[in-house]
């Protein structure tokens with residue numbers, strides 16, 4: 169586990185040089201950025217030989233070469249376009265007020281990141297770089313330090329009551345070499361709740377971090393679809409800190425993508441809270457999709473649930489690294505984790521590393537990981553009704569993915585996600 | 600002849616286990632045949648082999664539907680040729696709406712037969728009407744295929760599929776199992792409504808109860824991979840009263 173050999177640091181100038189230094193803001197924000205930069209220099213850039221990167225090659229994220237991904241023609245409406253939401257449009261990772269709604273909402277305080285970080289006294293001080301830094305144990309998450317050091321785009325959101333209208337981050341990519349860094353800070357006050365939706369491809373390469381602080385009895389729902397551009401490179405991290413009786417639910421749909429790494433770092437700090445993180449992806453050929461999840465139970469009677477389902481075809485790779493850490497005293501923990509790969513042929517890889525580390529004695533924790541082909545009984549059932557083989561296989565892919573989609577609480581949102589999946593399958597069977 | 604099975608021998612593909620050891624069975628159009636027989640005698644296997652499930656190897660014999668050899672056909676082709684199997688254990692398909700599934704199946708079969716596909720409106724009208732007579736409500740139609748259905752609901756859903764697909768040869772594998780008295784009536788009425796000159800049924804069951812509702816023309820007893828006795832409806836009554844011991848002893 170702990171390497172005694174001193175690690176040779178990989179240089180960070182490549183990834184730093186891609187981004188302009190953030191302009192000076194308030195003293196506390198500048199300090200947080202400087203601290204992140206200093207921390208990054210002591211850990212170096214991520215490299216393949218790090219255990220934390222053993223299944224996914226971080227080179228694309230680290231390189232100073234431009235990442236190139238020509239945006240797909242916009243031939244379908246954005247996900248969740250039907251939902252009545254406060255829309256925040258970003259073009260190539262840059263906020264575009266002209267294509268966005270008024271920055272206001274009932275029970276919602278909203279500011280750009282730049283504005284919030286320039287304010288001398290702001291609650292963001294207790295979140296920005298703070299949750300990120302707390303999440304650097306036991307493995308450094310270098311790309312999130314980079315994010316703290318250089319991010320200037322993004323929003324600072326605070327729910328002061330139950331916010332009925334979701335906030336939707338609407339991403340539009342226009343430049344084939346766009347390289348975006350985004351940082352969002354979210355605070356959910358006691359008893360308040362908020363839904364955040366994200367849709368689309370952010371940029372040819374992106375590094376997006378959310379820091380989310382949920383107070384007692386608060387709830388945050390997060391659902392995103394990450395676009396379907398083949399060559400895009402996506403790194404995201406969600407740091408969530410949960411108060412007593414609070415709820416955090418996050419769901420991700422990813423289709424295609426040469427390199428995607430989605431991290432979730434969840435910590436229970438108050439009793440009786442629940443966190444559900446789920447996702448499903450599908451890709452064929454040059455597709456690499458990694459979910460890395462770390463859940464820390466440091467309170468009593470909390471429930472955590474991880475559900476990840478990956479559909480892989482002809483050369484695709486799916487990765488799941490998921491850990492549940494139950495600290496001493498975190499009794500009555502209920503931890504569940506399942507990761508499954510649906511292997512549509514022999515040319516694919518599903519790499520799963522489920523881990524439990526438990527220091528309390530009165531807990532229920534279970535984890536499972538399976539991989540295999542389409543369900544033969546289901547296939548026969550559908551064929552025996554006269555459903556053509558290709559359509560029957562698609563139905564079974566949908567059935568497989570749906571166990572993750574079912575984790576979405578809102579039925580209309582879940583149906584939107586189902587529509588994306590069906591659309592993808594239609595295009596791919598036709599082609 | 601609607602269904603004509605001759606000397607059918609079947610073993611498992613993966614192991615050297617022979618399950619069907621020379622089944623001979625003919626079912627005429629317009630008739631209802633029942634198959635009874637002890638557990639493990641090969642009844643479900645026969646229905647699977649006819650429907651084209653993987654994992655079995657036909658080592659000898661033949662099976663034809665309206666004169667066409669079906670054993671070389673894909674399961675979906677057999678379906679569009681008019682074969683239907685109501686499963687002993689219907690399968691759950693999460694995320695796929697019952698309606699979507701049914702409409703895909705109906706239209707795929709119509710297309711394969713060179714018939715006009717049903718529009719969404721036409722389909723809806725027919726499915727609503729048929730669902731109503733089986734007491735399948737709108738919610739069940741909307742839900743994913745068989746997910747969260749009770750045992751009886753699953754069986755009713757099988758009959759709805761059969762009613763929508765209008766097959767020529769219907770095989771029902773223990774459709775009565777798990778049904779309460781009322782559901783048994785509903786299902787039987789569903790089946791009887793489909794009885795027709797051009798359609799035949801092969802009803803696999805352990806109990807006379809179902810045959811009180813769906814009156815068979817012919818009853819077969821299957822044991823150890825063969826049809827060992829064939830008779831009229833009275834044969835089912837005999838099984839009900841005395842079990843299989845006498846019959847098996849008689850043919851041994």
Ligand SMILES: Nc1ncnc2c1ncn2[C@@H]1O[C@H](COP(=O)(O)OP(=O)(O)OP(=O)(O)O)[C@@H](O)[C@H]1O
Nearest residue numbers: 611616618636637638639640641642643644645654
């Ligand atoms: N895939 C299989 N693998 C192993 N054994 C099998 C398989 N399929 C069938 N068998 C065996 O073949 C025999 C016949 O099984 P089948 O299910 O056809 O019986 P059945 O007459 O339908 O019984 P029941 O009345 O209990 O439904 C049994 O001994 C069963 O265990």
Ligand SMILES: [Mg+2]
Nearest residue numbers: 642643644687
């Ligand atoms: Mg059986």
